[in-house]
Amino acid sequence: MSDIQPTSTHTAGDQRTVTPKMRLTDTTVLFNGKAAVKNISFDIAEHQVTALIGPSGSGKTTLLRAMNRLHELTKNATVTGQIALDGTNIYGKEIPLTVLRSRIGMVFQRPNPFPTMTIAENVVAGLKFIGMNDKKFLEESVERSLTAAALWDAVKDRLNAPAGTLSGGEQQRLCVARALAVEPEVILMDEPTASLDPISTQQIEDLMSSLKQFTTVVIVTHNMQQANRISDNCAFLLMDDDRAGQLIEFDTTDKIFNNPKDPRTVDYIAGRFG
Amino acid sequence: MSTTTLENNARELIRNKATASYKKRERWSKVYTGFIALALAIAIVPLASIINDLLGRGLRFITWGFFTQNVAQPSLMHPQDVGGIANAISGSAIIVGLAVAISVPLAIFLAIAIFEFKNRFMKWVLLIVEIFVGLPSVVFGVFAFVALVLVSKQFHAYYGSLALCFIMVPVSTVNSVAALRSVPSTLNEAGLSLGARPSRVMFRVIFPVALPRIMTGIFLALSRTVGETAPVLFVVGNNLFVNWNLNKQAATLPGTIWNNLNQGSPYGQLECWGIALVLIAFVFFFNILGRLFLARAEKK
Numbered sequence: 001m002s003d004i005q006p007t008s009t010h011t012a013g014d015q016r017t018v019t020p021k022m023r024l025t026d027t028t029v030l031f032n033g034k035a036a037v038k039n040i041s042f043d044i045a046e047h048q049v050t051a052l053i054g055p056s057g058s059g060k061t062t063l064l065r066a067m068n069r070l071h072e073l074t075k076n077a078t079v080t081g082q083i084a085l086d087g088t089n090i091y092g093k094e095i096p097l098t099v100l101r102s103r104i105g106m107v108f109q110r111p112n113p114f115p116t117m118t119i120a121e122n123v124v125a126g127l128k129f130i131g132m133n134d135k136k137f138l139e140e141s142v143e144r145s146l147t148a149a150a151l152w153d154a155v156k157d158r159l160n161a162p163a164g165t166l167s168g169g170e171q172q173r174l175c176v177a178r179a180l181a182v183e184p185e186v187i188l189m190d191e192p193t194a195s196l197d198p199i200s201t202q203q204i205e206d207l208m209s210s211l212k213q214f215t216t217v218v219i220v221t222h223n224m225q226q227a228n229r230i231s232d233n234c235a236f237l238l239m240d241d242d243r244a245g246q247l248i249e250f251d252t253t254d255k256i257f258n259n260p261k262d263p264r265t266v267d268y269i270a271g272r273f274g
Numbered sequence: 275m276s277t278t279t280l281e282n283n284a285r286e287l288i289r290n291k292a293t294a295s296y297k298k299r300e301r302w303s304k305v306y307t308g309f310i311a312l313a314l315a316i317a318i319v320p321l322a323s324i325i326n327d328l329l330g331r332g333l334r335f336i337t338w339g340f341f342t343q344n345v346a347q348p349s350l351m352h353p354q355d356v357g358g359i360a361n362a363i364s365g366s367a368i369i370v371g372l373a374v375a376i377s378v379p380l381a382i383f384l385a386i387a388i389f390e391f392k393n394r395f396m397k398w399v400l401l402i403v404e405i406f407v408g409l410p411s412v413v414f415g416v417f418a419f420v421a422l423v424l425v426s427k428q429f430h431a432y433y434g435s436l437a438l439c440f441i442m443v444p445v446s447t448v449n450s451v452a453a454l455r456s457v458p459s460t461l462n463e464a465g466l467s468l469g470a471r472p473s474r475v476m477f478r479v480i481f482p483v484a485l486p487r488i489m490t491g492i493f494l495a496l497s498r499t500v501g502e503t504a505p506v507l508f509v510v511g512n513n514l515f516v517n518w519n520l521n522k523q524a525a526t527l528p529g530t531i532w533n534n535l536n537q538g539s540p541y542g543q544l545e546c547w548g549i550a551l552v553l554i555a556f557v558f559f560f561n562i563l564g565r566l567f568l569a570r571a572e573k574k
Contacts, residue, residue, distance in 0.1 A: 070467055073459075075392075102469025112460040116482040126468030129478065175464070182468055 021046040021186060021216045022067065026081035029059070029066045031074060036062045037245035039081070042235055044186070049208055049217040051231035051253065053224065055268070058237040059245025060220040064188050067218065068104040069097060085186070102126065105184035109191045111171035113163035113178070120159040122174055126182040141181050148214060149177035150207050169200025176207065180214065187211065189219040193226065205230050224269065228257050236265050328551045335548025344515050345530065348539045356534075356542045359549055364516045365431060365524030370500055372435035372520055377442035378492055384443070385450030385488075390476060400451065406444035412504035414440035419508040429511025431524035437505035442495050449491020453484040486571035493564030497557045503528035527553050 020043035027040045037059035044050050052060040065071035066079055069090065079091060085103065088094050095103075113122045121128075123145050124138045132138065142159065146152040151173040155166070163174060172192060179187055193201040208230045211217055221227050227234055234256040237245045249256060249265045260266050339358055346357030384403070388396050418437035423429060457480045465475030511523030512533065531549050534542040 068467060070463060073463065073466070098469045098471055100469075101467055106463075106467035108460055108464065110460065112458070112464045114461060114464070114479050114483075116479075125465070125478070126470065129465070129468060129470035129474045178464075178468065 019046070020044055021086065022218075023084045023087075024063075024081070025084070027063070027066065027083055028080045029062050029071060030078045030080070032076045033078075035242065035244040037066075037237070038240070038242075040235075040237075040245075040247045041081075042247060042250040044216060044218055045233060046216050047212050048232040049212060049219060049230055050233045050235065051227040052218065052220045052235050052237060053222075053227050053268075054237035054245065054248075055239070056222075057243070057245070058239050060237055061190055063237070063245070064190055064218060064220050067186075067188055068101050068106055070101075070106065098130075102130070102182045103184055104186045104188060105179035105182060107172070107175050107179055107187060107189045107192045110195045111168055111175050113166070113171050113174050115162070115164055117163060118160045119155050119163050119166070119174060122163045123177050123181050125178060130182075145177040145181040146174075148180050148211070149173045150203065150210075151177055167200070169196050169203060172196060172200065172204060173207065176204075176211075180211075184215055186216045186218065189217065191220050191222060194222065201226075224271075228253060236260075236262075236268065238264055238268070325554075328547060328554060331544070332547035332549075332551035335545055336551065340548060345525065348541060353539060354541045356539065356545050359527065359530060359552065360516050361513055362525040362527045362530040362549070363552075364518060365510070365513060365529075366500065366526045368518055368520055369431050369434040369506060369510065369524060369526060370438065370496070372432055373438035373442055373499060374492075374496060376435065377439050377446055377495075380439075381443050381446035381492070381495075382450055382488065384447045385454060386476065386481070388447070388451050389454040390472070400448075403444045403447050406440065407448055410504075411441055411502050415505040415508050418505060423509050429509060429523045430521055431510050431517070432520040433509035434506035434524065434526065435520070437509055438499050438502060441502060441505065442499050445495035445498065446492050449494065450484075450488045453487030453491060454480060456487060457483045486567045489567040490564045490571065493560050493567065497560035497564065500556045500560065501528060501553050503532060507532060527556075 022044035024040050024042055024044075027037070028035050029037050040063060052064060054060055062071060067083060067090075071077045071079075083090050085095070085100070090100050090104075114125055117125060120142045123142045124132075127138060127141060143152060143156075146155060151170060154170060155161075155174075158165075163171065166174060172195075176187075176192075193204050196204065205226065208217060208219070219227075219231065231253045233251065234253045235250045236248045236256060238248045240246045249260060249262045251261075255261075256265060257269060260269060341358060341363065342360055343358030344361045345359065346355050348355050384399070388400050388403075414437050417440070418433055422433045422436070461479050461483065462475055465479045466472065470478075506526050507529055510526060510529065512529065513523045513525045517524055527549055531546045531553075534546050534549070
C-alpha cells in the first residue's frame with residue numbers, strides 16, 4: 001500500500017515496525033512563498049498520541065493545520081513535500097478534501113460549539129452535514145460520541161439544551177464528541193486545554209488515553225508536563241534563523257524527556273528557553 | 275543601602291507622576307463630559323421639540339375615521355372635511371411590501387456572495403453597494419422617473435417599489451455583510467473540519483448565527499424606506515381610493531403630506547401633522563423591532 005520508504009532517522013525507536021497512520025516527508029508549509037515550517041519528516045503511529053512541542057512561533061499549529069488542509073483557508077498557503085494518510089498523499093486527487101477532513105478531525109484551542117444548535121445537534125452536526133438522516137443512527141451516535149468524550153452522564157438529561165449552557169470544559173468535551181461522531185481515523189488537537197481551568201484540563205487529559213482506542217491523536221501543546229503525561233511520541237520543533245520551524249528531534253516521549261539526543265532539546269526540556 | 279535609596283526615590287518619582295497624571299486626566303474628563311452633555315442636548319432638543327410639535331398638533335387627527343376613510347375634497351359647506359389616509363396607508367403598504375419582497379432575498383444573496391467569495395470582483399461589488407448607500411434618494415427617484423415613467427408614459431405603484439429597492443438593497447446588503455463577518459471564523463473552521471461542504475457550513479452554521487443581526491439590518495433599512503418621499507413621489511402617481519393593485523397608481527403617506535402642503539386646503543395642511551405622526555410611529559416601530567433582534571443577537 002505504502003510506496004514511501006521509512007525515514008528511519010525520524011522514526012520513534014520502538015515504533016519502527018508499526019505501520020504509520022500518517023507520514024510526513026519533507027513537509028514544508030509556505031505562506032506567500034515564505035516557509036513557516038521547513039522539511040519536516042516523521043511518522044504518526046496508529047492508536048497513539050503524538051505531541052508537537054516547541055516554543056511559540058515554531059510552527060506547531062501550522063503543521064497541525066496542514067495535516068487536514070485547514071491551513072488552506074489562509075490566503076496564499078502552499079505545501080511542498082508530502083503528507084500521507086495510510087500511504088496516500090492527502091494533497092493528491094485520490095482523497096477529496098471533504099472526505100479527508102472527515103477522516104482527520106480537529107479540536108480547536110477554544111471550545112467552538114455551534115451556538116444555534118442544541119447539545120445533541122452539535123454532536124451529530126457533521127453527520128447531518130453529509131446527509132445522514134437516519135434518526136436511530138443519529139441517536140446512537142449522540143450517546144456513543146458523548147460517552148467516548150466522557151460527557152454523556154453530565155448532559156444525558158439535557159440533550160436538547162443549547163450548547164452555550166455548558167461550562168467551558170464541557171463545551172470542549174462536546175467539541176471532542178462532535179469530532180468523534182464522524183468516526184475520524186485521526187484527531188488533531190490544537191492546544192485543546194489552553195483556555196480551560198485545571199480541573200477541565202485534567203478531564204481532557206484523562207480523555208486522551210481512552211481516545212487512543214478509537215482513533216489516533218496528534219496534539220499541539222505548550223505545556224511540557226502535559227506532553228510528558230499524555231503522549232507516546234514527541235516531535236520537538238524550533239524556529240531556525242529564517243524564522244521557519246524545523247524538526248529538531250522526534251522520538252518516544254520517554255526518550256525526549258529523559259534521554260534527548262540534541263542539546264537544544266535538552267535546553268528546552270530543562271526550561272532554559274521557550 | 276544606596277540601591278534602596280535609589281529605589282525609594284524612583285518609586286516616589288513614579289508615584290508622584292502617576293498622581294499628577296491622574297489629576298490631569300480628571301480635569302480633562304470633566305471637560306469632555308461637558309462636551310458630550312452639550313452634544314447630547316444639541317441632538318435631543320430638536321428631536322424632542324419635533325415630537326412635541328407632532329403630538330401637540332397631530333394627535334387630534336388620530337381618530338378611527340382617520341385610518342378608515344379615504345382622502346376627501348373639502349367643500350365650502352364642510353371646509354374641514356379632508357377625509358382620512360386609508361388610501362395612502364394601502365398604497366404605502368403595497369409599495370413597501372413589494373420592495374421588501376424583492377430586496378430581502380436579493381440583499382441576502384448579495385451579502386453571502388460578497389462574504390464567501392473574497393476576490394477582486396466582489397470587492398468592487400461591495401464598493402459599488404457602499405456608494406449606493408451614500409447616494410441621496412432623490413437620485414433614485416429621478417432615475418426611476420426617467421427610466422420607467424417617461425418610457426411607459428404611465429404611473430404604477432410597483433415603480434415606487436423598484437425605486438425603493440435602490441435604497442433597501444444596498445443598506446440591507448451592507449448590514450448583512452457586517453452581520454456575516456461578525457460570526458467567529460472558528461465556527462467556519464469547526465464546520466469544515468467535520469468534512470462539510472463550504473456551502474453547508476454557510477447555510478447551517480454561519481447564516482443561522484448571523485440571522486438576528488441580518489434581521490436588524492433589514493428592519494433598519496425598512497424603517498428608512500417607509501418614510502422615503504423622493505423615490506416614490508415621481509413615479510407612483512396618486513390614488514384617491516384604497517388600492518391593493520400594484521399595477522395601478524397609488525397614494526403614499528409621504529406623498530400625501532407633499533400633496534396636502536402644495537395644493538391642499540388650510541385644514542388639509544394642518545392634517546399633515548397627523549400624517550407625519552403616523553409615519554413617525556411606523557418608523558419608530560420598525561426601529562424598535564430591529565433593535566429587539568439586535569438585543570437577542572447580543573444575548574447569545
